[in-house]
Amino acid sequence: MKKFIYITFAFLFSTLFSGCDNGGDCNINNVSYYRIGFYNIDPETGKEVKYTFPETVNVSLVVNGQDSTIVNNITEATDLALPMSYTNECDTVIIEFGTIPDSLYVEHTNIPFFISMDCGTGMYHMITDIKQTGNLIDSVAVIYPQVNFDAHENIKLYIAQ
Amino acid sequence: MRTLSYILLSSLLLLLPANSFAQEKNNGSTVTGNLLDFQGISISTDLFGYAYSILEDYISGEIAIEANLGNKYYPIVEIGYGSCDFTDETFGISYKSGAPYYRFGLNYNFSNKIGEAPRKSFIYALGRFCFTRAKYDLSTPPIQDPVWGNEVSLDLTDVNGYYSWAEFGVGVNVKLWKNLRMGWSIRYKARLNQVTGSNSKMWYVPGFGNSRHTTFGGTYSIIYEIPFK
Numbered sequence: 001m002k003k004f005i006y007i008t009f010a011f012l013f014s015t016l017f018s019g020c021d022n023g024g025d026c027n028i029n030n031v032s033y034y035r036i037g038f039y040n041i042d043p044e045t046g047k048e049v050k051y052t053f054p055e056t057v058n059v060s061l062v063v064n065g066q067d068s069t070i071v072n073n074i075t076e077a078t079d080l081a082l083p084m085s086y087t088n089e090c091d092t093v094i095i096e097f098g099t100i101p102d103s104l105y106v107e108h109t110n111i112p113f114f115i116s117m118d119c120g121t122g123m124y125h126m127i128t129d130i131k132q133t134g135n136l137i138d139s140v141a142v143i144y145p146q147v148n149f150d151a152h153e154n155i156k157l158y159i160a161q
Numbered sequence: 162m163r164t165l166s167y168i169l170l171s172s173l174l175l176l177l178p179a180n181s182f183a184q185e186k187n188n189g190s191t192v193t194g195n196l197l198d199f200q201g202i203s204i205s206t207d208l209f210g211y212a213y214s215i216l217e218d219y220i221s222g223e224i225a226i227e228a229n230l231g232n233k234y235y236p237i238v239e240i241g242y243g244s245c246d247f248t249d250e251t252f253g254i255s256y257k258s259g260a261p262y263y264r265f266g267l268n269y270n271f272s273n274k275i276g277e278a279p280r281k282s283f284i285y286a287l288g289r290f291c292f293t294r295a296k297y298d299l300s301t302p303p304i305q306d307p308v309w310g311n312e313v314s315l316d317l318t319d320v321n322g323y324y325s326w327a328e329f330g331v332g333v334n335v336k337l338w339k340n341l342r343m344g345w346s347i348r349y350k351a352r353l354n355q356v357t358g359s360n361s362k363m364w365y366v367p368g369f370g371n372s373r374h375t376t377f378g379g380t381y382s383i384i385y386e387i388p389f390k
Contacts, residue, residue, distance in 0.1 A: 031307060063309055070308075086306035086313050112315045114299055114361035116372070120252040121301045121315055 026115070027149040030122035033081040034106070034147040034154040040138075040161060051159050053077045055098035062092035084125045084147060086110055097136045097159075104140070104157075105131040108147070124148045127155070136160055200229035200279070201389035203342070209381040210241065219245035219365055225382070227268070232279045235268035239289070243367030253302040260295030262368030264328065282335040287346060289328040290353075293367045296321055315360060322363040323356040324372070334384070342384040351375050 038051040059071035059080060071080060084106070085091050093104040107129040114121050125147040132140050138160040144152040203226075210221035223241025230236070244259030266289035272280055296319045303312035332346030352374050355362065363372050370376050 029307065030304070061308065068308070083308050085309045085311070086304070087309065087311040110313070112301075112304065112313050112360055114254065114301060114315060114317075114364070117247075117249045117252070117254060117256070117364055120254065121304050123304065123306075123313065 026119035027122065030115070030120055031083055032122065032124055032148050033083055034125070034127065035152065036080045036082070036155045036157050037153045038078055038159055039156050040159045043161065048156075048158070050078055053097060053159070057098075058096040060094040060096075062094070067094065079153070084108055084110070084123075086112075086123050095137075100136045102135045102137045103133045104137075106155075113148075122149070130155060132157075198231045199389070200232055201386055203227050203229070203384050203386040205344075205382040205384035207239075207241070207380045207382050209345075209379055210243070212381075217370075218247040219243060219370075221262075221367060223262075223368075227384075229279075229386075231275045232273045232277060233270050233275045235270065235285070237264075237266055237268055237287075237289075239264035241368055243293075243365075245365040245367075247365070255300045256297060256364050257299075258295050258297035258363075258365050258367070260293055260367045262291065262293035262366075264289045264291040264368065266290060266328070268332070282333065285332050285334060287328070287330050287332055287348070289348075290325070291328060291350075291368055292323070292325040293369070294321070294323050295363065295367055297363060297365070299361055299364075317358070317361060320358045320361060321356070322358065322366075323354070324363055324366045324369060325353045325355075326366075326369055327351050327353055328378070332380075340386040340388060342386060343382065344384060345381045346379060348378045348380070349375070350378055 038053060039048045040051045041047070042049045053076070056073045056075055057071065057077040058069065058073060059082065060067040060069050061082070062068070070082065082093060087110065089107060089109070091106045091108070093106060095102050095104065106127060109126045109128060111124040111126065112121060113124050127142050127145040127147060130140050130142055136159060138158045140158065141156045142154065143156055144154045146152070147154060205225045205227065207223045207225070210223060214220035221241050221243035223239055225237055225239040227235050227237040240261065240263055242259065242261050246257045248255045266287060268285040268287045270283050270285045272283035299315065299317045299320065301315040303314040305312050328348045328350050330346050330348035332344055334342055334344040336342050350369060355372070357363075366372050370378060
């Protein structure tokens with residue numbers, strides 16, 4: 001019986017050092033980003049492979065009618081993480097692959113979300129559709145429509161051969 | 162400062178039953194060796210929930226009904242009501258809620274053997290399944306889009322939430338006078354499930370405290386044993 005009491009107290013004592021998380025999912029600036037991965041199809045195997053773009057990549061967002069550069073001259077790009085508008089239902093993204101521009105039209109819903117008193121309120125999104133201009137982009141697929149603080153890849157962007 | 166208040170309050174509560182332990186004696190009555198030998202029912206109320214309003218921005222009160230089986234096992238039902246009306250100074254977020262909560266479980270008396278006469282005081286282990294269904298109101302100041310510059314605010318009313326959790330812990334039960342007893346318990350609480358709204362999740366959970374995976378809690382109860390035999 002005493003052994004049982006000791007075990008119980010030992011369990012409770014150990015929980016003092018194990019539990020009591022703050023329950024929050026605090027994120028810097030409470031801004032959620034959607035992630036785009038570059039892919040192409042390996043001609044030999046016919047399977048998709050991660051694509052590293054050999055030239056520089058620039059990315060602009062159309063903000064209130066003006067182009068706003070958000071990614072400038074990155075090299076060996078394999079993916080992008082971009083913010084979404086809190087109020088627009090469609091964001092226009094201009095991606096320049098070297099000298100070839102392509103546009104993405106990302107349709108989404110906006111979900112303001114109370115996280116906790118410690119973390120405040122953040123903005124989540126749901127991607128509902130995506131279109132592209134097809135200059136260098138062959139096709140595009142939404143693989144994870146929820147945009148939140150999790151680091152999921154949301155969109156696969158297939159580069160033409 | 163708040164941590165110090167917790168420690169002081171807890172220390173005071175812990176000291177109270179100490180004298181009673183020093184005078185512990187069996188009361189002379191006996192029971193049979195039957196596990197399901199019904200010994201009576203007691204009702205109690207938790208005072209810690211009221212005192213908690215000094216330390217936090219919420220208050221709760223509860224009553225419990227407990228059966229005594231062979232002075233060893235004590236099936237118990239605890240029903241309470243918790244409420245919160247809080248505005249955060251950092252973010253300016255307001256949260257208001259009030260709802261009943263329910264706990265079901267068992268106390269296991271370490272000190273007594275089955276068939277042994279009841280003691281004036283005993284230590285017990287406890288286990289509970291707990292849940293609440295609560296509606297809450299929430300309003301936040303506008304959040305600004307860092308790129309587009311627009312603002313969005315969130316004003317929600319009567320959002321439905323559900324929260325269930327388990328509690329494990331130990332407690333002490335001490336006879337004060339005639340059928341009046343008192344007791345305290347320390348509880349480790351672990352969330353089992355929660356239902357979140359489309360724009361929020363519960364922040365204050367009646368009976369649990371602030372929403373998180375795990376937390377600690379305590380009770381300090383006045384107990385009245387209803388004479389049965």
